[in-house]
Amino acid sequence: MNIAKMIDHSLLRPELSTDDVRRGCRIAGVRQVASVCVRPSDVGLAKHELAGTGVLVGTVAGFPHGDTLTTIKAAETRALAEAGADEIDMVLHIGRLRSGDTAYVHDDIAAVVAAAQGRVVKVILENAYLTDEQKVTGCRLAEQAGAHFVKTSTGFAPGGATLADIQLMRATVSPHIQVKAAGGVRALDTLLTLHQAGATRFGATATETILDDHAARERGERPATVTASTGGDY
Template identity: 55%
Template sequence: MRVPTLTATEIAGMIDHAILKPELTRSEVDAQLDVAARYRVFSVCVRPGDVAHAVSRLDGTGVAVGTVIGFPHGTTSTAAKVAESRAAIADGAAELDMVINVGWLRSGLLDDAESDVRAVVGAAGGRIVKVILETALLSDEEIVAGCGVAERAGAAFVKTSTGFAGGGATPEHVALMRRSVGPSVRVKASGGVRDLDTVLAFHAAGVTRFGTSGTATILSDAADRDAGGSTRARVDDTSY
């Protein structure tokens, strides 16, 4: 059984560095954009109003810029989510993380929830759309249903959490999400992803993208393990 090494560089390539707290000042946003560039993460996920600025500041770094849609509650109208998506793309967003209408999902209004996601996927024009389920608010059956909604609507990812609903990702939920979608749909964990051990546990459960503001800690620890040779973190690629 082949057990590959998950290096700091590989982990960085799976991180969406989250810069979403509403109280952040422009200078605080810039400091976090610089962290993302320093560690060469895959992308940043910024507030919609920060997209154009982030695109400009990160120009030439290789770090993509994503943003959130219908954040953090998912209860805005479909028309509003579509307009927000189009504005974000016009500002340069490469990926969109949209919040599902959790109330519709919990009510069993799956056709309505699917139409909402499908409209954002259409507005994205082929760009990656990740559907945030807010798993802390859902039963296992509702998580499975939400995964089905996202997959049928053409989303590229299902995502656990906003980080703003009093709960985050768990290994059990990400494993359930991985089982509930086909191989073409990926899983993103966010909410409580703050250390290397958590990243490794979630990766083993099937996660290939991480939303975190703990990037510096995670990647510094990963680099330390890489330098230690025999202590290097390993992940079994047959586990999902």
């Protein structure tokens, strides 16, 4: 199992300096993760730092609250694509989803998908603010709008990925739609539990800890124990 290729190394915290982003990209390149997920203004920097590594550059749109105008989200996505972003993690409009305005939520996602011009789009539901019914609706709208992933959380809300949410999301979307867990994925056991439940990509800052633990277990130096996630931020 290639754990590294399931990880989007997260570099989204607002206090990160340019040097912090460079260091994070070096970690991503050496560890050969799936991608880094950087702040929009860091896309060009990450693209430069990761050139030739095969590691993708992901970024965010409408982050972290999802309540910017659809036209702004789409324009942001086009600009990020032009800057070199390979993947876009967008936040749907949480308030409109909670209000039952499904047409707005669908069209908001669809506009970003169109602006991404074939790039992978992951739709963040921010499950901490939603009922199970709203989570199901959000997942279905994301699929109908052409998204490639549904994602649990930004990592900046009161709660993050949980086992119950991954199971619910996986059961809701079609097999070709993937599920990303983010928020609280700080340990290998958590990642493995959520992977068993159907998550295929993980947002994490504890990338080195997770991969070091996996390598040690592969060498037989640590016992393998799998425990459920309790959620939380990155």
